[in-house]
Amino acid sequence: MDPFKLKLLQAGNKRIYEEVYNDWYKRVYRFCYKRLGNELDAEDVTAATMLFIWINRKKFTTPEHFENYVYLFARHRCIDVLKKKKEPARGSRDLNEAEHQIDSECVRKWNRTTTATSVLGIIDIGINKLEPDDKALLELYYHERLKPAAIAMRLNTPIGTIYDRLRRAKDKLRIALQEEGFTISNLIILITLINIF
Numbered sequence: 001m002d003p004f005k006l007k008l009l010q011a012g013n014k015r016i017y018e019e020v021y022n023d024w025y026k027r028v029y030r031f032c033y034k035r036l037g038n039e040l041d042a043e044d045v046t047a048a049t050m051l052f053i054w055i056n057r058k059k060f061t062t063p064e065h066f067e068n069y070v071y072l073f074a075r076h077r078c079i080d081v082l083k084k085k086k087e088p089a090r091g092s093r094d095l096n097e098a099e100h101q102i103d104s105e106c107v108r109k110w111n112r113t114t115t116a117t118s119v120l121g122i123i124d125i126g127i128n129k130l131e132p133d134d135k136a137l138l139e140l141y142y143h144e145r146l147k148p149a150a151i152a153m154r155l156n157t158p159i160g161t162i163y164d165r166l167r168r169a170k171d172k173l174r175i176a177l178q179e180e181g182f183t184i185s186n187l188i189i190l191i192t193l194i195n196i197f
Contacts, residue, residue, distance in 0.1 A: 001063040009057045017057070021050055028074050040148065040163060043170075045077040126176035134169040141166060156176040 001009075001020065008016040028049050033042040052073045053066075060066040127138050140146045140154065148166060152159040 001066055003063060006063055006066060007058060008061065009053075012057065017054060020053065024070065024072055025050060028070065030072055031071060032078055036081060040166060041081050043167075045081060048077055049074045096144070097172070111172060123177075125180055126173045129179075130169065131174040134165075134172055137162075138169050140175060142168055150193070 005016055005019070009020055029046045030043055033039065036045070039168055043099050049070060052071060056069070060069065063071075068156075074121055109117045110150060127135050127142075130138070137151070140151050141148075146154070148162045151157075151166075152162045154189075155162070
């Protein structure tokens with residue numbers, strides 16, 4: 001990232017943030033997908049990383065510092081996902097637990113000040129514009145907080161099909177919310193915490 005662009009990001013320039021988002025989303029997604037091997041998990045961690053960039057924009061001192069911390073944050077989130085699944089995390093032995101706690105503090109603070117009800121209310125604006133099948137699937141995912149495997153069991157549908165349907169439904173939801181006037185920045189800041197992207 002260019003130092004001038006970093007200064008504008010630090011100042012809270014939303015247009016620059018959208019440029020940074022567009023530049024970095026695919027890089028971070030590829031980084032996460034290599035570690036997780038799962039598209040939905042990689043999308044969720046990437047979205048959380050984009051939120052981390054916005055919340056911590058004033059803390060990045062140099063372009064190198066920005067890049068290092070973006071990848072470090074994404075790596076820690078990947079490890080969290082793998083731990084929850086009780087899978088071994090590649091390269092996790094060399095991570096410092098204290099740094100992990102410091103990096104994740106920003107998300108915990110945001111989570112404490114953002115109510116799940118208000119975020120779900122935003123999601124429902126988009127969900128209510130979707131077809132019944134997509135609406136029912138996303139309600140299971142967001143309102144009942146079911147993982148894809150649990151949704152597959154409940155609907156008696158192969159898990160691969162559920163992953164494909166969820167990805168398509170989430171894309172339609174994002175479009176529906178953008179049609180309602182939510183910009184990329186709004187969506188990232190308000191909705192990332194419950195893994196909309």
